[in-house]
Amino acid sequence: MKLVASPARMSTASSTFDAEFKARLHWSAEADAAIEHRVAEILADVRVRGDAAVLEYTQRFDGLAADSVSALELTAAELKAAFDGLPAAQREALQSAAARVRRYHEAQKKASGESWSYRDEDGTLLGQKVTPLDRVGIYVPGGKAAYPSSVLMNAIPAHVAGVGEIIMVVPTPRGEKNPLVLAAAYVAGVSRAFTIGGAQAVAALAYGTATVPGVDKITGPGNAYVASAKKNVFGTVGIDMIAGPSEILVLADGSTPADWVAMDLFSQAEHDELAQSILLCPDAAYIDAVQEAINRLLPTMPRAEIIAKSLTGRGALILTRDMEEACAISNRIAPEHLEVSSRDPHRWEPLLKHAGAIFLGAYTSESLGDYCAGPNHVLPTSGTARFSSPLGVYDFQKRSSLIEVSEAGAQKLGVIAAELAYGEGLQAHARAAELRLNPVPEARVVKGQA
Template sequence: MTLQARPLRLSTADAGFEAAFQARLHWSADTDAQVEQAVTDILAAVRARGDEAVLEYTRRFDRLDAASMESLQLAPAQLKAAFEQLPAAQRLALETAAERVRSYHEAQMQASGQSWSYRDAEGTLLGQKVTPLDRVGIYVPGGKAAYPSSVLMNAIPAQVAGVAEIVMVVPTPGGEKNPLVLAAAHVAGVHRVFTIGGAQAVGALAYGTDAVPRVDKITGPGNAYVASAKRRVFGLVGIDMIAGPSEILVLADGSTPADWVAMDLFSQAEHDELAQSILLCPDGAFLERVQQEIDRLLPQMPRAEIITRSLNGRGALILTRDMAEACAISNRIAPEHLEIASQEPHRWEPLLRHAGAIFLGGYTSESLGDYCAGPNHVLPTSSTARFSSPLGVYDFQKRSSLIEVSEAGAQTLGRIASTLAHGEGLQAHARAAEMRLKP
């Protein structure tokens, strides 16, 4: 059977555009009740029985008949061996990507990751102390595909931030270990690796077991079970975000080759059938050329069925009145990945307020950001770019306020605090300030 990918064609000039546009954007983040119940049971078992429960679920879900947790922890020498056994081209690519990711996050650290303080006119010191988290857990998917890039993007900013211990969990169904993932852990400086996955791995990281240390924060993508587990343990530990399906939005003025744009739409559609790929363009003829390239290129893609389902179910080619209107619609969508496929990307970038990552110009494919450009590829999805940011060193740090009040400062601040505390009916607060006042 010949596959046909037909993204929905819309025009902002049509009377029914708004309703059709909203329907195409809609995606329910509600997880199936069975997933929720299964995750509840798994987390309860891990909390109550620790390693025993983790081993039980690993046998059931990953088909690994491990006798002990020790057999599921990988030694640093195994990670190093995996790296050394890679083909030279893969070793170079991994090291180069890691260095670019590290350089970007070191620059981020210098810009925003330092403690600071100052003294006011009365000698009172005020400031902020920035300290890294003690221990973090990173979840790396390992079922349908392997993601060494996720190792780099989660572990390197944690390392740059100064986290003392990075614990990685990765499922290895049937015992099959991906050498590129293990090599990435070696290159990124991961301290401990356990070959466990699913909700049980999240539970082990959140609660701690005899073998798996309890962490302060869990980052990294996963399936519905992993997302549900992260949602449930939030508060006991920190999490990065609850990620939805992958998204790409391309703003095109018609100057970028149509086959490049079609392939960029494919780059997200191939993730899964719920991924969303949208093209906004004021040139109707260009939209038609992109559709022709979709038809031509689709049969060449190994994941053509997934791409077809994604584009037919959630994709759209939208004709806009002009590029300014395209930018306004993009702000409403707040996409995970936003490409400006234009000869004048810096003309339109100031109009764009909401996006996880912005890719400027025709040569900047989203896939470069996924692997090796340097900025983090862990990005907000499902319109959460309206209020959240990419993963960064700041996610692996915490900030403590610094206050050192001088004797002179206590006279000024004490009277202010006393007045406000009495107004709130908190007399002990007021007395504590008043005791430091000079007669």
């Protein structure tokens, strides 16, 4: 039977557009209740039994016959051997991508990640101290596919930020280790790596075991169990985000070859059946051309079945009145990846407020950003680009306020602080400020207190 991909066809001129649009966008970020319950059990078990629980779950879920968690750790020699064993072209591509990602994040650190301070006219020093996290954990998906690019995108900004230790966890079902993933860990400067995955890996990183060191923050995407586990350990450790299915939105004016746009829609649809690919365009004939390209190119794709299910279940080709309306709809969606496939992308970029990453021009395929352009590919999904940002150096740093009040400054600030503290009924706060005044005033009785 011929495989067919049938994205929903919509028009903003239709009276039913809003309802159809909302229905197509809807995706629940809530994990299945059974997953939540199972994850809670795994987290609790790892917290109590540590290595024994991690080993048991890894044996059960990944089919590894290791007799200890220490046997699941990848040595530095293994990572280097994986790199050395790659074909020359892959080694060069990995190093080139890593260099571009590092260069971008070094620029990001210079722009926003430095400590600063200033002194008031009375000599009081105020400022901000930026320090890296001590230890972070990066989760790299394994199983159905391997993602060396995720290693680079998580480890390199952590390294640039100055994180002391980077602990990688990656599932290796049935012991299948992907050389590119191991080589990427070597290139990116991962400190230690363990072949564990799932909720048990998140628990081990969050709580620490006899073998796996506890971390301060966990980043990186995973399946529903990983997402649920990250949500549940937040507070014990920091997390980057709860990632939903991958998304791409293409704003097209009809000037880009239809085959290019069809393949860009495929590039996200091939991730999984829940991925979402949307085209917004004011040219009906061009939308027809993209649909024709989808039908023609789909049989040539190795992951055609997944692409077909994704496009049919969640994809959409939307006819807009003009490009301005397309930009407005894009802002409503707040997509993870946003391609502006136009003759003049800089005309439309100022109108675009919400997106994880914006790819400008016909030659800027989203896949270049995934692998080697430089900016991070760990991006907010499911509309969270309205208030969230890509993973970056800033996610691996924390900020401490610096305050050094001079004697002169204390005379001014003490009066203000004491007045507000008495107003709040917090006499010790007030007196702590007043004792530094010259002369020291008599203690006031707070109303309602003896």
